[in-house]
Amino acid sequence: MVISTTSSDMIRARLTGKRMSLANTLIAAALLLTLLSSIVILITLLADTLAKAIPVFESRGMSFVTSSLAPQAERAGILQGIMGSLALMGFVVVIAFPLGVAAAVYLEEYAPDTRMTRLVNANIRNLAGVPSIVYGILGLFLFVKVINGTFGFAEQISGRNLVAGGLTLAVLVLPIMIITTAEALRAVPQALREASMGVGATKWETIRHHVLPVAMPAILTGSVLTVARAFGETAPLLLAGAALSQYFATDQGAGFFDLIGNQSYTALPLVIYNFARQPDTEFVQLTAASIVVLLVMLLSVNALAIIARDRFERAS
Amino acid sequence: MTSDEKEIDTMTIDHAVREDIDLRELPDRPVLFDVTDLSVYYGDFQAVADVTLGIREHEITALIGPSGCGKSTVLRCFDRMNDLIEGARVEGTITYHGIDLYGADVDPVEVRRRIGMVFQKPNPFPKTIFENVAFGPRIAGWKGNYDDLVEETLTKAALWDEVKDKLSEPALALSGGQQQRLCIARAIATSPDVVLMDEPCSALDPIATLRIEQLMMDLKQDYTIIIVTHNMQQAARVSDRTAFFSVDVTDEGQRTGRLIEFDRTEMIFTNPTQKDTEDYITGRFG
Amino acid sequence: MTSDEKEIDTMTIDHAVREDIDLRELPDRPVLFDVTDLSVYYGDFQAVADVTLGIREHEITALIGPSGCGKSTVLRCFDRMNDLIEGARVEGTITYHGIDLYGADVDPVEVRRRIGMVFQKPNPFPKTIFENVAFGPRIAGWKGNYDDLVEETLTKAALWDEVKDKLSEPALALSGGQQQRLCIARAIATSPDVVLMDEPCSALDPIATLRIEQLMMDLKQDYTIIIVTHNMQQAARVSDRTAFFSVDVTDEGQRTGRLIEFDRTEMIFTNPTQKDTEDYITGRFG
Amino acid sequence: MTMAPIDLRGDVARRTRERRVRWLFTAAAGVSVLISALIILALVEEAWQFLAKIDFAQFFENGWFPRRGRFQLLALVVHSLIVTSVAMAVAIPFGLGSAIYLSEYASPRLRRLLKPTLEVLAGVPSVVLGFFALQFITPNVVRGFFPGASSANFLAAGIGVGILIIPLVAAVSEDAMRAVPRSIREASYGLGAKRWHTALRVVLPAALSGVMAALILGVSRAIGETMVVALAAGLNGTMSFNPLDGGLTMTGAMANLAVGSDQVAGDVAAFQSLFFVGLVLFVITLALNVASERVVRRFRQRY
Amino acid sequence: GGGGSGTTGSGAAETSGGSGSISISGSSTVEPISARVAQAFDAANGTATTVEGPGTGDGFAKFCAGETDISDASRSIKDSEAEDCTAAGVEYVELHIATDGITVMTNPSNEAVSCLTFGDLYALTGPESEGFGTWSAADGLAAEVGGTGGFPDADLYVVGPGEESGTYDTYVELVIEALAEERGAETASRADYEASTNDNVIVQGVEQNPTSLAWVGFAFYEENRDKVRAIAIDDGESGCVDPTNDTIASFEYPLSRPLFIYVNTSDLSGQTQDFVDYYLSDEGIAFVSEAGYVQLPAAELEETRAAWEAAKG
Amino acid sequence: MVDQRSHFHSELAALEQTLLDVADRCERMVGLAVEALTTGDTDLCEEVFVADKAIDATYLDTHNRWLSMMARQQPMGGDLRLMSALLHVNVTLERMGDQCVNIANLARLSAGLPARDRIIEQIREMADLVRPMIRTAAEALVRRDADEARLLPAMDEPIDRINRLMYREVVDCAPDTRMLEWATHMMMAARALERIGDQSVDIGEQVAFLVTGEFQEFSEKGFVARASAD
Amino acid sequence: MVDQRSHFHSELAALEQTLLDVADRCERMVGLAVEALTTGDTDLCEEVFVADKAIDATYLDTHNRWLSMMARQQPMGGDLRLMSALLHVNVTLERMGDQCVNIANLARLSAGLPARDRIIEQIREMADLVRPMIRTAAEALVRRDADEARLLPAMDEPIDRINRLMYREVVDCAPDTRMLEWATHMMMAARALERIGDQSVDIGEQVAFLVTGEFQEFSEKGFVARASAD
Ligand SMILES: Nc1ncnc2c1ncn2[C@@H]1O[C@H](COP(=O)(O)OP(=O)(O)OP(=O)(O)O)[C@@H](O)[C@H]1O
Ligand SMILES: Nc1ncnc2c1ncn2[C@@H]1O[C@H](COP(=O)(O)OP(=O)(O)OP(=O)(O)O)[C@@H](O)[C@H]1O
Ligand SMILES: [Mg+2]
Numbered sequence A: 001m002v003i004s005t006t007s008s009d010m011i012r013a014r015l016t017g018k019r020m021s022l023a024n025t026l027i028a029a030a031l032l033l034t035l036l037s038s039i040v041i042l043i044t045l046l047a048d049t050l051a052k053a054i055p056v057f058e059s060r061g062m063s064f065v066t067s068s069l070a071p072q073a074e075r076a077g078i079l080q081g082i083m084g085s086l087a088l089m090g091f092v093v094v095i096a097f098p099l100g101v102a103a104a105v106y107l108e109e110y111a112p113d114t115r116m117t118r119l120v121n122a123n124i125r126n127l128a129g130v131p132s133i134v135y136g137i138l139g140l141f142l143f144v145k146v147i148n149g150t151f152g153f154a155e156q157i158s159g160r161n162l163v164a165g166g167l168t169l170a171v172l173v174l175p176i177m178i179i180t181t182a183e184a185l186r187a188v189p190q191a192l193r194e195a196s197m198g199v200g201a202t203k204w205e206t207i208r209h210h211v212l213p214v215a216m217p218a219i220l221t222g223s224v225l226t227v228a229r230a231f232g233e234t235a236p237l238l239l240a241g242a243a244l245s246q247y248f249a250t251d252q253g254a255g256f257f258d259l260i261g262n263q264s265y266t267a268l269p270l271v272i273y274n275f276a277r278q279p280d281t282e283f284v285q286l287t288a289a290s291i292v293v294l295l296v297m298l299l300s301v302n303a304l305a306i307i308a309r310d311r312f313e314r315a316s
Numbered sequence B, C: 001m002t003s004d005e006k007e008i009d010t011m012t013i014d015h016a017v018r019e020d021i022d023l024r025e026l027p028d029r030p031v032l033f034d035v036t037d038l039s040v041y042y043g044d045f046q047a048v049a050d051v052t053l054g055i056r057e058h059e060i061t062a063l064i065g066p067s068g069c070g071k072s073t074v075l076r077c078f079d080r081m082n083d084l085i086e087g088a089r090v091e092g093t094i095t096y097h098g099i100d101l102y103g104a105d106v107d108p109v110e111v112r113r114r115i116g117m118v119f120q121k122p123n124p125f126p127k128t129i130f131e132n133v134a135f136g137p138r139i140a141g142w143k144g145n146y147d148d149l150v151e152e153t154l155t156k157a158a159l160w161d162e163v164k165d166k167l168s169e170p171a172l173a174l175s176g177g178q179q180q181r182l183c184i185a186r187a188i189a190t191s192p193d194v195v196l197m198d199e200p201c202s203a204l205d206p207i208a209t210l211r212i213e214q215l216m217m218d219l220k221q222d223y224t225i226i227i228v229t230h231n232m233q234q235a236a237r238v239s240d241r242t243a244f245f246s247v248d249v250t251d252e253g254q255r256t257g258r259l260i261e262f263d264r265t266e267m268i269f270t271n272p273t274q275k276d277t278e279d280y281i282t283g284r285f286g
Numbered sequence D: 001m002t003m004a005p006i007d008l009r010g011d012v013a014r015r016t017r018e019r020r021v022r023w024l025f026t027a028a029a030g031v032s033v034l035i036s037a038l039i040i041l042a043l044v045e046e047a048w049q050f051l052a053k054i055d056f057a058q059f060f061e062n063g064w065f066p067r068r069g070r071f072q073l074l075a076l077v078v079h080s081l082i083v084t085s086v087a088m089a090v091a092i093p094f095g096l097g098s099a100i101y102l103s104e105y106a107s108p109r110l111r112r113l114l115k116p117t118l119e120v121l122a123g124v125p126s127v128v129l130g131f132f133a134l135q136f137i138t139p140n141v142v143r144g145f146f147p148g149a150s151s152a153n154f155l156a157a158g159i160g161v162g163i164l165i166i167p168l169v170a171a172v173s174e175d176a177m178r179a180v181p182r183s184i185r186e187a188s189y190g191l192g193a194k195r196w197h198t199a200l201r202v203v204l205p206a207a208l209s210g211v212m213a214a215l216i217l218g219v220s221r222a223i224g225e226t227m228v229v230a231l232a233a234g235l236n237g238t239m240s241f242n243p244l245d246g247g248l249t250m251t252g253a254m255a256n257l258a259v260g261s262d263q264v265a266g267d268v269a270a271f272q273s274l275f276f277v278g279l280v281l282f283v284i285t286l287a288l289n290v291a292s293e294r295v296v297r298r299f300r301q302r303y
Numbered sequence E: 001g002g003g004g005s006g007t008t009g010s011g012a013a014e015t016s017g018g019s020g021s022i023s024i025s026g027s028s029t030v031e032p033i034s035a036r037v038a039q040a041f042d043a044a045n046g047t048a049t050t051v052e053g054p055g056t057g058d059g060f061a062k063f064c065a066g067e068t069d070i071s072d073a074s075r076s077i078k079d080s081e082a083e084d085c086t087a088a089g090v091e092y093v094e095l096h097i098a099t100d101g102i103t104v105m106t107n108p109s110n111e112a113v114s115c116l117t118f119g120d121l122y123a124l125t126g127p128e129s130e131g132f133g134t135w136s137a138a139d140g141l142a143a144e145v146g147g148t149g150g151f152p153d154a155d156l157y158v159v160g161p162g163e164e165s166g167t168y169d170t171y172v173e174l175v176i177e178a179l180a181e182e183r184g185a186e187t188a189s190r191a192d193y194e195a196s197t198n199d200n201v202i203v204q205g206v207e208q209n210p211t212s213l214a215w216v217g218f219a220f221y222e223e224n225r226d227k228v229r230a231i232a233i234d235d236g237e238s239g240c241v242d243p244t245n246d247t248i249a250s251f252e253y254p255l256s257r258p259l260f261i262y263v264n265t266s267d268l269s270g271q272t273q274d275f276v277d278y279y280l281s282d283e284g285i286a287f288v289s290e291a292g293y294v295q296l297p298a299a300e301l302e303e304t305r306a307a308w309e310a311a312k313g
Numbered sequence F, G: 001m002v003d004q005r006s007h008f009h010s011e012l013a014a015l016e017q018t019l020l021d022v023a024d025r026c027e028r029m030v031g032l033a034v035e036a037l038t039t040g041d042t043d044l045c046e047e048v049f050v051a052d053k054a055i056d057a058t059y060l061d062t063h064n065r066w067l068s069m070m071a072r073q074q075p076m077g078g079d080l081r082l083m084s085a086l087l088h089v090n091v092t093l094e095r096m097g098d099q100c101v102n103i104a105n106l107a108r109l110s111a112g113l114p115a116r117d118r119i120i121e122q123i124r125e126m127a128d129l130v131r132p133m134i135r136t137a138a139e140a141l142v143r144r145d146a147d148e149a150r151l152l153p154a155m156d157e158p159i160d161r162i163n164r165l166m167y168r169e170v171v172d173c174a175p176d177t178r179m180l181e182w183a184t185h186m187m188m189a190a191r192a193l194e195r196i197g198d199q200s201v202d203i204g205e206q207v208a209f210l211v212t213g214e215f216q217e218f219s220e221k222g223f224v225a226r227a228s229a230d
């Protein structure tokens, strides 16, 4: 018998004398370093930007957030950018959210597993990977050229309006929204559906009473992250018509049709982009300050969504 | 109803010779499901072939057999749950109260309201205990006193005493065994006349398992129960009749489930007619 | 070796009066693990209290008991797998060949090389069959003929015939039962002297389960085996000695596992000394 | 039998409602197909006209100066590849390293702290990183090592893009690694493996398909990234292989065409080249996305 | 509606229009002027004016499509653009409102270069200069095209606005076009210069590179006088002229260019009329210098006002 | 402590109850058979035969129930010991019934033959001793009382003694061949009663095993062996 | 078809083998005991007592093994029937051993008493008839041969007949009281042999049950009942 012939001392010798593994420690340290540097980058970015922005906050407080665009650095504010961005997000939410959820529900819950469905699914995943600037082209083509051209509004309507931008961004986030939602739906255990169908619920009753409520927290946090991403998008709006402007007056009396019509709009990332190319060096600080505002808005929304998701995941 | 008079137990024909054996006879209850030449396909793959058997009212019928022999597949035919599976196709007939379950004008949703199902893993809705029980009747548009209904149902499911003070707590806070009893309560809340159970105890510990088995035996007063189980001992313990399935492997390696023997449970476990059954229950099978 | 001479089986003290009973005696093998007053905590929660038992060489020792009684917790103490769990803390002593397993200078990695582990769900690495078996020796820096090693190990695990022609196919292509045997092969490839198994059959169908049980009985020629199982029948079938654990619930609802009885398996299942054990095995426990 | 004859035909209103609901959802899913069709339509028509106008040989010579009728597509592709390579050189070690650390080394508490921070990094808009690349990375990092680098250069842009995709690579690979069941890790530890053995020889190979997919997605994202390169890589249309030079990438060229004074009414071919480059980009990223999907599907492990 | 249209009144003119909108698009160069004027005008009148600066060409495209009321331009309308306007029935008036100077500049430390002729510029930045890596490499070409040459043997680092900008167009038109046509070369700058959409990046490039050569709008130079040094330009007639307000206003500085606004007169609303009135008023025109450009001499301003009065009819 | 297998346990209790009933019937059968034997009332024999048929039927049914429960319920521990004991008890009771039939048959054979009062008295005495044994065995089972079961060997003692000494009475009958024939029948009947006593002890042994988990013969079983020890 | 429970099945086979060995020993014990009885060689009695001790030990051990296997292996179907049959066989063989002890005891009691050749012959004949029955029963078990088992009642017939008629021989001894005492001993021995025959039939019944799954008594068991049918 192997064991009884091995003396206890030999076994002790093998088991003990802990070998500190250098390789182990080194690898762990190196890996932690990579992770920390990613975070250091984020902090550097924030610090660098903040440093440049401080003069603005010192001299103007938050008033530049509440003022409108102006050609003069000392007067210029980003209110219109923020409002524009929020309005765009409104479009995104109103259009992409219901459409995305509905499409995902179809694909996850209804669609038979046919070639066609697989194709549609592949198509959506691919759309999610299409560079945003290509969506800009779509926006340019569709909302600026086709809608105007086709429907003959060219006379009254500049294509470069909020609707065009909003639709472009909505279309941009739609595939991501569908994927997020589909993932959330997939995470709902099949057992729950079977349970519901098993007591005689129809498909729609099952979805409405069980699947959607269970998936909703995940759908919502996913959507918030998606919308936040759209908030920071710049490139498609360059093509799809947000104003790169030093000044435009927002017409207080403008109605919905004015929005569709000639009302100009801009978005916060574009304001930043535009500030940065102004000759006045004070605009550089203003750019930094605007970036700080953008980051604070985005990162806090992101952080909230991420924390919410984390909570939700841990709860379930 | 003619199906009652019909001789359904084809597997017992060659038992006729030993009809004299004085086993405790089961009362001769009417046949509820009459399954004739049932075959189920998943796409091109024939999962189950030519199953013929009769499920009698107020009995517990167990389906046993090696993994992949099609127990779940057959079970899910009884409430048309297979409809939910892409590409699943059913041949042969299953009548229920004499009505062809797969008839053109039968609405599967309606079928499932009358035939409850309990699954392998306890799967309560992530709602309150109360709402779990009330859901089925609610969507069926039942008008009545829900408080009474829930109490009655939970009592039947041997759960009332344990949960009566926390009906509005989330069902997921219950233990596994309690959850499974809740699922049984949920299944019987719509007053089905059949409860199907697919390995209802395989996720439970032995104590919870015994409770569920007890419950099943209590429930057969009111319901007809069909249970799929991997656990021969369980089938032996709880069921009145047992259907033993096995797998035929063709030369091309296609594995098709077949009903080998269907008989009173004690016959299956003490003295099966088929060698395959004997080999399976004594562990000589591989 | 002193531990061999020591009386370890504290639970059998009050059996002394029936020492005359002519049960088939087990050979009196030396004690390999000597567990004394073992308590395990997860953070503040005491999962297991004051376990004292002795595991003998070349026996199969089964740990049984209701869910949550700490079977897995105790098992994982034997190869210090609990070290991997945040906040797990062990009190009392476990000696292995007389060496304190939790001694300051004991390297858990080395411990695990000598004490193999097989888990509930078959968990082969997503590599080839060959590489699964070769992994342990490889990382231990073993130099030798790997072909021979793999053949020998797989043969011991009763898998060689089934896989010899597909050693370089992915292990995940095997059936569940084959995967579990592969996991056993992997565990014994490093020539441990102990194999720990935590509910190794709970994910398998009855046929695969029986094969694994057979294998365990074959393996005890070469290894000492400790198995945790939910399945009393399984413990009854395969083990030489059985430790029955139960849960004490304090007034504050804290649930702590305790060793109730440790004895030869047939004693536990035919004639346990403790009422709790009797109640558990006869299903009178709740 | 005492039961009344039973009716299994079900409720007509209920079935009608089901049909309607289903139809609604189907229509919604149809929109995604419509979008793809429109994207292709938008790109193809003008791109086709562009192709009809120019000489094929132009793609390989003379730089990319669309307003001068010079369309060296090759330069854009080469520049895109340089930026992407730099980006991946940043993202692979940092992204993968972070992923391995998070999934294999970090304690749950640390992980709960670090992972969201990493994800927050993913929320930084590209326009911000563009300025960061231009105004911080170039002067402080690139010029620090290579004082002769152009004020707009591929290196800085690549680093910026790399930073942008670190969270993506990290998140997707970490997901893949965490999808490797705990039981497989335990198996490894159970055999006496050390942590790095387990991480690098068991978990990483097991998650390889997911990790590969993450990297391909990263490449796709890097190629498609616009604002960072538009801001930090400059406008030079002359082909250069030197990462310290600046120049137009495919996306940079498109952005530049988009913001120019002659965006709409300029040289017709120049305007149409925008669509053409868009199409090329679309096809490349499509291919990459399909590839990533294939990789995942082909090598997905069923544990 | 008509309102007071004082061309010289103090304070922004009041119009009766109340809310309404004027849309201005076009040159990004002119945008800072129009933006300031619009800002003041809106503030006084409660109107909503939009000023965008996508570029001169883009501005004309919209203008001639009737989408805008006023188009800013850093060059005169091209024939093709004029045809579009005509085709769409858009009539307009061109108003010269300010002057800009394209400033050629280098790093303050690059003392070897202080004045360049058009020939020198052609040799350093023209189409034929492609590939010149040092200043002195352009010596030969400079000699050919009548430049002074004699450049230092230092790295040549050319930075400038991208081809999409009006500033680039103007530079090519003023400095390169004539010589290029004469020599049968392409009417464009060398391709291998470092281009940027962001003029601040150009300034930054010059600042960071001791032997750089760049051109930007005068306003950018003015903002960055401490970081860069302007190079005097010699068009061959006037001798070396430094860019200053005066030399630019008088077009003495060879790289001076007029800045215009084009006003749609076929669809002239009262508001637009009032806006232009205000633009050309003393108060309005003062924004030119605030925006960093050079005001017109009085005489020329009067010419512009006259042209406007005439157009109003 | 909730019984998680109440159905099984009630089934088990029912099985036990059946056997207790059988024991009761056996006891009464002993009375009937001995009555028939000692009074020559052969009508009573018929009753015994009928009762035995019933016991045989119950025996078979119980055996099948036992098998079925074994297969279906896989008892362990005390339940298993009870099952095993019940199987023994079932056989033993059936054999008791058979012994009663033997006595009844002997009664028929003996009818009309000259009898001898002393022997009849002894037979009666044996019957009076044996019937309480059956009752005691059944009670011990019901009460799970090993001590009560352990009384049985002592109760069996006098029966054995009477049985052992009876051959002397038989020999005394020798001169009258018909009476001798009758006497040998009586000896066989005594032997049957003695067996029933032994069988009661067997049941007692099963009870002791059931309760203690240890199986021990209460005493040497060979009736002659005990005789030699006497 | 691979046996997935070979350990259990070899354990089961071993159990069966033990009982077959016991049957073998019983058969030899019958020979020894009858030899002792008919030759008066009381030394042989000792051998019988020793053999019975061994059988008793085996009986207890087998019972415990049986219980342990029942608890541990939960046999079903044929295995369960075999287990149940083996439990019966175990008891039956132990009782056979006891009967041999009885005979041996009778041999000791009878030593020195006057004997009668006819009775001795009859006893020998019975022994010669009974020993093949034990062998047949064991063989039927080994071969799972119900037909062979069904031969046993017929083999039992002549034994019963001899037993039944023996009382006449006993009566013939009446005049000589010592011989009569001897004869009654012989009658008891004959009764013991007859019981061994019956027990062999019992084993045969268990074999038939094992093979067919149906339990049927081969015939009425009461020895006197059969007598009346005669
Ligand atoms: N949705 C499905 N699509 C295709 N094949 C399926 C599907 N479900 C089951 N099968 C196949 O049909 C056969 C029968 O499956 P089924 O689940 O009914 O077996 P089972 O007897 O319930 O097995 P188990 O005991 O493992 O649950 C198997 O070969 C299985 O692989
Ligand atoms: N990682 C952990 N952290 C905290 N508590 C734990 C952990 N693992 C187990 N426990 C607790 O310790 C107790 C014993 O758990 P353990 O898994 O050992 O039980 P078990 O007997 O194996 O149960 P089961 O049969 O359900 O596997 C339980 O109360 C369990 O909730
Ligand atoms: Mg199944």
Ligand SMILES: [Mg+2]
Pocket (backbone or CB within 6 Å): C071, C072, C073, C228
């Ligand atoms: Mg466990």
Ligand SMILES: O=P([O-])([O-])[O-]
Pocket (backbone or CB within 6 Å): D261, E026, E027, E028, E029, E030, E053, E054, E055, E056, E057, E073, E074, E164, E165, E166, E167, E168
């Ligand atoms: O915007 P531009 O003045 O350069 O046309």
